[in-house]
Amino acid sequence: MDLYVLKNVSFKYNDNMVLSDINLNISRGEYLVIVGPNGAGKSTLLKLLDFLIPPSRGEIYFDGKKVEDISNLKKISPYRRRVGLVFQDPDVELFSPTVYEDLAFGPLHMGIDDDEIEKRIKSVSRMLRIDHLINKPPFYLSDGEKKKAAIASVLTMDPEVLMVDEPTANLDPRSRREIMSILENMWKNGKTIIITTHELSIINSMVERMVVINSGRIIREGDPKKILEDRDFLQSNDLE
Amino acid sequence: MIDYIEKTLMDLSKYFRAVYFSEDFSSRNGFIQKVNPPIAFLVLISFIFLSILVHDIFILIILYTISISLIVLSRIPLSYYIKSIAFIPLFTAIIALPYIFYPFSQPPFIYKFSFIGITYQGLRYSSILILRVTIAVSFMIIIYYGIGFQRLIGSLKFLKIPDIFLNMISFTYRYIFLIVSQVYDIFLSRKSKMCKSNKKIGRKWQSYLLGHIFVRSSVLGENMYNSMVSRGYTGEIVPMKKNKSMQYNDIFFLAFFILIIIIAFVHG
Secondary structure (H helix, E strand, C coil), rough: EEEEEEEEEEEEHHHEEEEEEEEEEEEEECCCEEEEECCCCCHHHHHCCCCCCCEEEEEECCCEECCCCCCCHHHHHHCCCCCEECCCCCCCCCCCCHHEEEEEEEEHCCCHHHHHHHHHHHHHHHHHHHHHCCCCCCHHHHHHHHHHHHHHHHHHHCCCEEEEEEECCCHHHHHHHHHHHHHHHHHHHCCEEEEECCHHHHHCCCCCEEEECCCCCCEEECCHHHHCCCHHHHCCCCCC | CCHHHHHHHHHHHHHHEEEEEEEEHCCCCCCCHHHCCHHHHHHHHHHHHHHHHHHHHHHHHHHHHHHHHHHHHHCCHHHHHHHCCCCHHHHHHHHHHHHHHCCCCCCEEEECCCEEEEEEHHHHHHHHHHHHHHHHHHHHHHHHHHCCCCHHHHHHHHHHCCCHHHHHHHHHHHHHHHHHHHHHHHHHHHHCCCCCCHHHHEEEHHHHHHHHHHHHHEEEEEEEEHHHHHCCCCCCCCCCCCCCCCHHHHHHHHHHHHHHHHHHHHHC
């Protein structure tokens, strides 16, 4: 059964149609990349998938259940705890005095006990190699470190679905490789990975399916290899 | 004028960066850090109230000594302490300056100018004001650095302070983090583009900046709220549950300092 089912989903911001008639199914354990030029609606789509904003039209199903009334934070909480979204700008993700407190924020709000939180923070920070940054204020971290800390702050929630908005934006090649390898490992460990990007170079062999959106519409989806070979298509959509 | 505003904003953002984005001292193995946070908070806040109520300079000096001792024992570097409070006693001293002439022309004088003079009473008033402010800020520094922000929120929650109030504190604190870094970056970027100063352009730029900061803070605030909601925030404050149950040393700490507070209050 599909984990996500989006039926004719549209999203309007003021009078601007940001997303139109999105029909998308996402399977459990899938590695999906959503590609599109700047302003295509990728981040909005992720916010819809994280139940942060309601669709203006259409329906979203998660694990077979229709997701409704997302403004009721307590009611939506059981869905949201299964999904983790890493925002494009890590600064909005790191708002606590120390990285430790940022990593603890999610699990604390899930009602997880202190010992388990401590264990998760240790294991995630070791895995992402940010254990030496744990007591530092996020403000002093480099962009790459901030991105890793932002991912770590979501991973401590141990979500079933990990969504990362522009995972490699503003990162140097080494940090890019590290972030992509972290995502690969997460996927190999059974998590559903959804990333958005406009950088085609980061799409590797692990990615199972690619969805291309432009001007708020899905214009193509399928095997990444085939799409990446279609130069004319990519060029016509400002992707090359 | 423009340079002055710019310099003030730049210095403010530098100050926030230096003071609020410091290392986390609350995780150090110091004196205050070992005490149950709500107990530590109650005692420290009582000292602040005491400093407002006491009139005896000698008692105020003792209170100041206690605050400095607690800072040292809590392994908060004195350099941070000085950096954090330096301008506050100085600012208070400027405000208290006219007080040294009080009462205006009545003896006993310490030093007399033509028709006015520095009086004992005036000097006492201004010293009390400066000491009070310095003591209150010193204890605030211990609360902030020694207890730490998250445990402080936890303590306030424990003391049944309403969530709405705690939410306001938490949000303000978080926004300061983001806005200060934004303002700092905007200034640096502007500086890199400026070859020579032009007052007209400068004025225009100031108004753009204020508008930009307003819009940026609103967007950042919304995104930050979304990121909190995305990680399970439901409007309820969930503190770090590191408040251990009360130990013997907490009871001793509470009893000892309450005793000091009572003695100081009675004598001061």
